[in-house]
Amino acid sequence: MGATLIVGMLCVHLLCFGAMFLLISTRLHGRKMGMEVFAIGNFLLGCAYVLQLAGGAPGWNAMSVVNHTLTLCAPAVYAVGAMRFFGRAAPLWRPLLTLAVAYTAAQVVAQWTLGTAARYAMLAGASALLFAAMTATVIQGARSFAKDLRVEMVLFAALIGGIFALNAMKFVFILQNGLEALDMDSRFQTVFYLYMSFLATVLAPSIIWLVLRRLTDELRATAAHDPLTRLLNRRGLLDGLQAHLRSRKAGPAHLLIVDIDHFKRINDTHGHQVGDTVLCHVADLLRDTARQGDLTCRLGGEEFVVICLDTDAEGALRLASRARTAIENSDVAAATAPGSPIRCTVTIGISADFAAPQELDRALQEADAALYRGKHAGRNRVEASDAAAQAGSAMESALHAARAAH
Template sequence: MVATVILGMLCVHLLLFSGMFLLFSTKLHGKKMGLDVFAIGNLLLGLAYLMQLVGGPSGWGVMSVVNHTLTLCAPVAYVLGAMRFFNRPVPVWRPLSALAGIYTAAQVLVQSTLGSEARYALLAGCCALLFLAMTVTLLYGTRTFAKDLRTEVVVFAVLIGGICALNAAKFVAILSGGLQALDMNSRFQMVFYIYMSFLGTVLPPSAVWLVLSRLTDDLRGMAARDPLTGLLNRRGLMDGLDAYFRARPAASAHLLIVDIDHFKSINDTWGHKVGDLVLCRVAEVLRSTARRGDLTCRLGGEEFVVVAFDTDSIGATQLAERMREAIEDRQMQDSGLTEPVRCTATIGVSEGFASAAAFDETLHQADAALYRGKMSGRNCVEMVRARETQPAASLSLG
């Protein structure tokens, strides 16, 4: 009787959380974070346990076959949902349908050749192997795709490892004791249902919390980036500088200010769509040319900033020259253009600076060098000169 109550509560939990996942996913529109697939997994598992609750003693029958198929498909749905959560788009219905067909056929074959005990052992063994693979993958993920969620993923791995151990114990119990090991009032089944009820209560809210946490991080990232180019905006740049200099108090950096030459003329000649294309292509060049750890930012309009860490004035100037050459060599092609568009850029390089608080003064230095480069003919790199600290009106030059 107690096992029946626990199993009934587990069914209610799974089905209610399935509806909650589905409701949340409809509010997320284009980025559901796998919640819609988690809803499918909860629905499949809830229906499987419901069939187990009303199906009576273990044995052979259509309801039992469907129950086993749903039981195996549910964790696979969770895996697919987790892959979508970690930004790996995968199909859902095709692999689930294929698995359901293959496993149903396997059940019929095992039942006809080895009997019911082998069929129940097959389910327990498959679940144990599946959960073992999930546990290992999650632990591996703490060093790769889930570094930012290391603690949470370790907890999930431990909990899923518990399911793996219980299914492995069930597999052994069936082989040694037959179907009597699956009696709902047995001590083992009681422990199994209690643990599953615990997971059914804890894991769904945890999944929702992870999704909300990831959405919050995405919103924070959007607030720190330029929507057109994907580079950092000024806020994101300042946050990056603060984090860098807090971690390395004795470090220094150089600032490169990059201005596209005659950008107003490009807009006037080709239109703002091509102007946006040029901005995006220049951003790609800066992102690919900058070294690992450097910060790239769109300051506004046609001006970009690159902060080069761990280098001296010579290294910063050489980096700026590589960027200038890469921009000059890059062709901007669009389906609406009759010919490729090329552009050049002038780059001003500051002296070294050692704190985020010195950013504005350093920007003025680089801007003064940029202004001098514009006046001397553009498409060049200029290093700041001694006492050249006043801001220049380079925007008026285009």
């Protein structure tokens, strides 16, 4: 009676959370993160338990066959939902129908050749194998595609591993004791369904938590990035700079302002769509030429900022020269004028070094002043601020002195 009551409560729990998953999926326009698939999984498993309660004692009948098929299909559906949550395109209905037909046929063969106990043992064994594969996949995911959710993935692996262990034990018990192992009044069945009820109670809110966390992370990333170029915006730049400079090992940084030469002329001649393509082209080249860890930002309009972290004035100058040369020598993809490709150039101003977030405005002013000197000097050039030039001259003099001493 105890296990039967637990199964009844588990049915209600699964169906209610299935409805909740479905409602959440309707509010996630476009990317649903697998919530509609999780809802289907809950409905399948909830219906399987309803059929188990309605079918009475273990035996061979149509209700039992459908129950077993739904029970095995449900975790497969959850696996598809997990794949969609992590952005992997995974088909659902055709593989699900194939599995359902194949397992139904396997039940008929097992029943006719080995008997009812063998059919129930087959369900426990197949479920154990499926959950073992899911556990291994979750553990692998914590090391690769879900590193940002490592704690949650370890928790899921432990919970799914528990289902694997219980199904493996049920498989052994059925082989040893036959259908007696499925007595709903037995201690094992009570423990089994208590664990399933606990699992349903924990996993459903955990899935909702993961969806909320992913949405929050995406909103935070969207708020910190320019929608056109996907570079950082000013807010993202400041957050990244603060995170870097909080480190005790953080060295000085230099700021580069990059301005596309004659960008208004490009817009007026070729149209704003080509202008947007040029902006994305320059953004991609800046991203490619910056070092790993450097911060690349679209400041607004045709102006970009690169913050070179942990480098000296000479290193910042080399990076600026490399970026200017790459932009000058590359054609703008998918933006061609009649008879000739479109190219653009940039002028770059470099600030002196700084080591605190509150010095960012000062660095911007220095780099901006250097940028305008470069514009007045003919464009398509790199210009260091007065402070950066003085620092570079002092460094060069020190190097010459050191060489002379040797």
